[in-house]
Amino acid sequence: MSESARCAEDGCDAAVAVRIYVPWAEDREVCVAHARVLARRDGVVTEPIEDADAEWP
Ligand SMILES: [Zn+2]
Structure with a gap:
């Protein structure tokens, strides 16, 4: 796996x-x-990212 993606929120x-x-x-x-x-x-829908480093929920 390549470099992990980072959170899209500002400052995170x-x-x-x-x-x-x-x-x-x-x-x-x-x-x-x-x-x-x-x-x-x-109205917000969340979907786990299967190959993410962190676990949800
Ligand atoms: Zn974040």
């Missing part, structure tokens, strides 16, 4: 673990911590 360089579908913004790949926060919002 944690490894991505989850692809997140956000109705009001671009789909992006984020770390576990950011996925937990975003997943509480209505």
Whole structure:
């Protein structure tokens, strides 16, 4: 596996673990911590990234 992808959120360089579908913004790949926060919002769908370094949930 090549270099791990990094969280798409500003200022966060944690490894991505989850692809997140956000109705009001671009789909992006984020770390576990950011996925937990975003997943509480209505309409957000999370999908684990199978080869990610981190585990979700
Ligand atoms: Zn993050």
